[in-house]
Amino acid sequence: MAPIPTPPAEPQDNPDAYVGLDAHSAESQAxxxxxxxxxxxxxxxxITMEYLAGRLNFEVTEGKVTRCWKG
Known part of the structure; x- marks a missing residue:
């Protein structure tokens, strides 16, 4: 039997810190x-709702991040 893969570690980061930033700057910072x-x-x-460790999602309106969540 194949071993169960270990998911990558997620940064200890607050997604709310990206809200209000312009999308390009937020992506670079992430x-x-x-x-x-x-x-x-x-x-x-x-979108599909599968959780992907290490992924950060931005909802972008008119070039600004209006919502951010992990997975």
Whole structure:
């Protein structure tokens, strides 16, 4: 039987800190803080709800982050 993979560690970071930043700066900051994947989404986007460790999601309205969550 194959071993169960260990998920990557997530940065100890507060997603609320990205709200209000412009999307480009927020993505750069997230990468520098260790997030392996950053996903920018328009408001109301239909997405799958699987949790992916190390991913940070941004809801972006008119170039600004209006919501941010892990996974």
């Amino acid at each position: 990468g520098a803080r260790g997030w392996s994947t950053v996903r920018q989404l328009p408001p109301g986007a239909i």
